[in-house]
Amino acid sequence: MERLCTGVDGLDEILHGGLIPQRSYLIRGGPGRGKTTLGLHFLTAVDDSESALFIGFQEPEAQLHSNAASLGIDVSAVTFLSLAPDAQFFTEQQSYDVFAAADVEQQPLVEAIIQAVEHHHPTRVFVDSLSQLRFLSTDIFQYRKQVLSFLRYLTQRGATVLFSSESSRELPDDDLQFIADGVINLEADVSGPAIRISKMRGSSFRFGMHHMRVAGGGLKVFPRMIPASSRRAELQLQCWGTGVKKIDELLHGGLAASTVSLITGPSGIGKSTLAALFVAEAARRGERAAIFLFEEEIAFFLRRAKNLHLPLEEPFADGRISIEQVEPMRYLVDEFTMRVREQVEEADVKMVVLDSVTGFEIALGGEAVRERLHAFAKGLSRLGVTVLLINEIEAMTGEFRISEKSISYLSDNVIFLRYMEIDGMLKKAIGVLKKRLSGFDNRLHTFEIGPGAFKIGAPIHGLHGVLGGTPMPQDES
């Protein structure tokens, strides 16, 4: 089926290729959400065989030009028909009350539109906004009939029409939603502004909220990541180790490629260090890896790695390892996931570390992002990327839980690190809880982190309650 690009790449992706030509689409959203900007993108996406017409009821042409320029949108190929009142309407007291507005305005307005359409033969039309016609209709039936007729007039002349609405509790736009062939909603949830398709006649589309941003360059839409339905099987044969023999033995060789692994444990126990071992080994093998730090600064991370003699600086310098410090509020969730996906695809990144899950949630929008994390991790793994999620558990000891965030279900592998108190000494234990694609050593081991080594000790024998953090000798149970 033929598709017409909207001028916004991310939106075209959500629409599975773009809009179906010669149909009408409603853009809904509150003030400042980006309706006009999306309309301008749509109009400026014309190719040489097309022409674009902006029918505006609110802003004068000069202001539209100025706004478009400030967003970096070139509107030189767009014809503007501004039906907005000019300043004289106020200064010369041109308001009237002898006739109803519908009786006065409708005819010249229709004549102006017909003249513009017949003259320019537009293939793309944006009407901003069609709600204005509501005030020029004597009743709701007349309004609906007028809108239907107007849209039909444009589409039958070969135009694809985008039109905006201003809905409120007092003046809902449900009628326009029924009339339109498609409905594009510009909304906002707790994690940021988003775009959502609620209707698209004759076409499938990607459901849900997709984050968007209006900034330099105009409107950017970040389609939320949807994991592919299947993964590339050949990639699962690869295995990622740490280069530390005993850790790799625990994992019966390492982590299978294109899987999601959770490295979980309390603060300061060595989760990031363990992840760094996998990354360093990947770099040593000549593969690319990306680390996203949500809590720690890059300099500190590298210094810590250096102190542990982990060879990260050189691969970081030559680009085999990329490390990004993600500041709170810098990205929207879908913007971040799209950025990571692009990096994976463009730089052929094979391993991604998210440090940490808590930081991801806080920096990108709170609790609402959990489903995004799922899609992100699964989506990357099905692209062939090995994903390491660093998960911090608040409790230092006590009842054992893999995660306080209910995310263990999305992990193919779970490595846990625990503190335990033995004879007044704080010791560390490591264990593997889950590994979907192979067996693993199910014994707990002590471990230590020190300069030059992540030392795995002997399996823990003769103790129970290690996972609770306060082990007891077996014979005291």
Added chain:
Amino acid sequence: MIAAAAATILLVMKKPGNVRVMQQTLARSGYTGKMISGVAELQATLAEPLSPRLGIVDVTDFGSNGRQIHTIYTCLQERSIPFVVLSAPQALDLGNHSFAYGATNVLPKPIAKSALLQLIHGLAA
């Protein structure tokens, strides 16, 4: 219709916006709308060799000045110029008084264009 093409209709009203839309509407039907914003202007116009067919008086514009509106009605009546009074719906009482001064109709604003034109055709023909 041809006779009406040259007919002048006095628009006794002050609001520029109302005058503008009245003139546009009348022009499309072949009439000329002449704005009259007060008594002095009305008297001066009636002194000219002009034969207005009809007066449309927006009483709302003169609502607080009974003397002035009384003079306007009297002038029109003395010259046998039929006139229609427009009134805000909330001030129809004010408009209804104009019947005593010879108003042919009192219409609440906003008026339907088609209804006004039909009335004008009848009165100004």
